[in-house]
Amino acid sequence: xxxxxxxEGGCWGDTPGWIRHGYAGREAPCAFGCxxxxxxxxxxxxxxxxxxxxxxxxxxxxRVKIRRDWGLGRDAGTGRxxxxxxxxxxxxxxxxxxxxxxxxxxxxxxxLLAEDGEPFFVLNSDVICEFPFAALARFHRxxxxxxxxxxxxxxxxxKYGVVVCEADTGRICRFVEKPRVFVSNKINAGLYIFSxxxxxxxxxxxxxxxxxxxxxxxxxxxxxxxxxxxxxMDIGQPKDFLTxxxxxLQALRAQHPEKLHSGPGVVGNVLVDPSAKIGANCVIGPNxxxxxxxxxxxxxxxxxxxxxxxxxxxxxxxxxxxxVGWSCSVGQWVRxxxxxxxxxxxxxxxxxxxxxxxxxxxxxxxxxxxxxRIIM
Amino acid sequence: MPLKAVILxxxxxxxxxxxxxxxxxxxxxxxxxxxxxVQHHIEACAKVPGMKExxxxxxxxPNEALSRFLVSxxxxxxxxxxxxxxxxxxxxxxxxxxxxxxxLSGGAEAFFVLxxxxxxxxxxxxxxxxxxxxxxxxxxVILGTTANRTQALNxxxxxxxxxxxxxxxxxxxxxxxxxxxxxxxxxxFTPAIFQHIGEVFQRNQQExxxxxxxxxxxxxxxxxxxxxxxxxxxxxGKLYVYKTDGFWSQIKSAxxxxxxxxxxxxxxxxxxxxxxxxxxxxxxxxxxxxxxHPTASIDSTAVLGPNVSIxxxxxxxxxVRVRESIVLHGASLHDHTCVLxxxxxxxxxxxxxxxxxxxxxxPNPNDPYAKIDSETLxxxxxxxxxxxxLGCSVTIPAEVxxxxxxxxxxxxxxxSYKNQIIL
Numbered sequence: 001x002x003x004x005x006x007x008e009g010g011c012w013g014d015t016p017g018w019i020r021h022g023y024a025g026r027e028a029p030c031a032f033g034c035x036x037x038x039x040x041x042x043x044x045x046x047x048x049x050x051x052x053x054x055x056x057x058x059x060x061x062x063r064v065k066i067r068r069d070w071g072l073g074r075d076a077g078t079g080r081x082x083x084x085x086x087x088x089x090x091x092x093x094x095x096x097x098x099x100x101x102x103x104x105x106x107x108x109x110x111x112l113l114a115e116d117g118e119p120f121f122v123l124n125s126d127v128i129c130e131f132p133f134a135a136l137a138r139f140h141r142x143x144x145x146x147x148x149x150x151x152x153x154x155x156x157x158x159k160y161g162v163v164v165c166e167a168d169t170g171r172i173c174r175f176v177e178k179p180r181v182f183v184s185n186k187i188n189a190g191l192y193i194f195s196x197x198x199x200x201x202x203x204x205x206x207x208x209x210x211x212x213x214x215x216x217x218x219x220x221x222x223x224x225x226x227x228x229x230x231x232x233m234d235i236g237q238p239k240d241f242l243t244x245x246x247x248x249l250q251a252l253r254a255q256h257p258e259k260l261h262s263g264p265g266v267v268g269n270v271l272v273d274p275s276a277k278i279g280a281n282c283v284i285g286p287n288x289x290x291x292x293x294x295x296x297x298x299x300x301x302x303x304x305x306x307x308x309x310x311x312x313x314x315x316x317x318x319x320x321x322x323x324v325g326w327s328c329s330v331g332q333w334v335r336x337x338x339x340x341x342x343x344x345x346x347x348x349x350x351x352x353x354x355x356x357x358x359x360x361x362x363x364x365x366x367x368x369x370x371x372x373r374i375i376m
Numbered sequence: 377m378p379l380k381a382v383i384l385x386x387x388x389x390x391x392x393x394x395x396x397x398x399x400x401x402x403x404x405x406x407x408x409x410x411x412x413x414v415q416h417h418i419e420a421c422a423k424v425p426g427m428k429e430x431x432x433x434x435x436x437x438p439n440e441a442l443s444r445f446l447v448s449x450x451x452x453x454x455x456x457x458x459x460x461x462x463x464x465x466x467x468x469x470x471x472x473x474x475x476x477x478x479x480l481s482g483g484a485e486a487f488f489v490l491x492x493x494x495x496x497x498x499x500x501x502x503x504x505x506x507x508x509x510x511x512x513x514x515x516x517v518i519l520g521t522t523a524n525r526t527q528a529l530n531x532x533x534x535x536x537x538x539x540x541x542x543x544x545x546x547x548x549x550x551x552x553x554x555x556x557x558x559x560x561x562x563x564x565f566t567p568a569i570f571q572h573i574g575e576v577f578q579r580n581q582q583e584x585x586x587x588x589x590x591x592x593x594x595x596x597x598x599x600x601x602x603x604x605x606x607x608x609x610x611x612x613g614k615l616y617v618y619k620t621d622g623f624w625s626q627i628k629s630a631x632x633x634x635x636x637x638x639x640x641x642x643x644x645x646x647x648x649x650x651x652x653x654x655x656x657x658x659x660x661x662x663x664x665x666x667x668x669h670p671t672a673s674i675d676s677t678a679v680l681g682p683n684v685s686i687x688x689x690x691x692x693x694x695x696v697r698v699r700e701s702i703v704l705h706g707a708s709l710h711d712h713t714c715v716l717x718x719x720x721x722x723x724x725x726x727x728x729x730x731x732x733x734x735x736x737x738x739p740n741p742n743d744p745y746a747k748i749d750s751e752t753l754x755x756x757x758x759x760x761x762x763x764x765x766l767g768c769s770v771t772i773p774a775e776v777x778x779x780x781x782x783x784x785x786x787x788x789x790x791x792s793y794k795n796q797i798i799l
Contacts, residue, residue: 301729333712337777
């Protein structure tokens, strides 16, 4: 599966940072692995077809990898060809990768990014959508400005950065971060493409792209917005992660239904890794993703969940709206619901009830959690 | 020596903490460890040599369940059993006083009085022998057991002479600590007790004549053995206490029925091993002590126990887990359900993958003298977490969770519930 490339600018909101770290250092969950695969097409094994970007995250502060391919002009979803280079770059200190200060790492990677004078993508990795890389690159070249970003329409724009732009050209007039009154319902979707010239605007210090750089660029008329087609979700919080997963599966049903799982006991959109094993008399779905090497024993009911690699769900358990972390073991006759999140290697004993439990990695749960809380 | 036994079974106005289970069946007939609560008493009485007759005394109207039970119990235990209906609630002493002629008929030299809502080892023979050793043939014996200092205040407290075991002082539910020895609600009397009860009766009547109260004549005949008779007899040299270390518990609430079930199921390994289910190939997995009625149908992938009673005609589906629960006649548990600390009412249905769970109110296992608490239903404005009770003919849909809730009879639920009484 593909790796999570992009700025880890987002955080999990209310969820403690350990979950974010859990994801930051690892490959993306199954559904999103497929997304990356889908998006990057034949990048499997060859690293090609993936547009260039920098990766910077709290777990990897200062360590920047760049992969680049300019096979543009074809859909990034099936991109092929073009040379790719992978470079690792060490850094003596973190360069301001705390939430919202994502511009700093760009400055750090200035030399690499500006190397060949080509535009480069920057992604906020806490989003999921049908990534429109080719269309975005085309849009960017057409208007010739310093930067383009993708916008999407949402119902509650006050939670995000709102964009006001000219209807015909898409040039951004104003950029208002988390506005208090209604300004527009188009928000910054967290996908950008910049020309290297932008690097001159960024100094090597903790810098927030959205708060400091964008407003200045908008004033100079150098920032343009392209509207996103299809679904979009900020998956920074576990609750939203599951919603985004549902949206993703729905999009997959429309575009690549053959990738979804079907068979006895499968209901709705379900994605199952080929190496996973599902027992008899289970009912899985709708909206379930099951990762590599997962074992689901007999008589299990799973709805609206993500089950990560190597986990085991023992028989007769019932799961709804949960995230089960890597290598977890969920006992028999367990009931988990209401956005229960299990970190890596958590063991849940038999016959327990977890309601909205957030369990830190390597914990053993021996008692029910009837009301939502965090288990440390 | 000819003996009799009187079992006080109360009436519909009593035992209200046992609702909604007591709506369907009189509390003394509620099954504990697979058999009606009062059958354990009858069995123990029938075993005592010389037992001439067992009298059930209460103020239930005659009903079919009770009559049928009496007939079958008579046949099984081969001892005459009758129901004496009090015309009104006469208290623990008033009833036996009213029926004293019946009790003494046939020349009974002594008789036991047992409260139906207790669960005990019933050391009746030992009480008889104790009386021979310590008292004389005219003394009365109370069965006592040890409680811890806090909980003793909820019971009748007995202060006894360490050597002779004579009761020197008796207080019913004191507000300050009196003694750790508590009254088990099981007594051994001789005909002389009626003289003492009669004195109380006379006294009551005299007091009533002085007062002008509207309840008039009924009040004189309401006599409480504990407050009126024992308190007076204490220190008179006629009342003794036999202390037992055997298991004992009150059965006041549904939670205590499950606890009493466990105590009796434990006893079955010695007294009725045939009542305990065994692991068999092709049968369900049995952990600990489990009672399964012969007509129940249990899938081989179900896991039952410890402390589970499965009633007549119950169906248990594939992959079901039942623990610390009583499943009453005709109930149906569908596949993959999980039933913990629950009483599943007669003819109820639990849908697939549902979780029905209560909170046990067991006494502290680290304290050998701890007794089960009679918790109040509400505390600080919220329902105290307790055993989940499904009344008769309740339907629980698939995939929901019912936690710490009481569901009244004939309810068809449509969603999950927690910590609620569902009317």
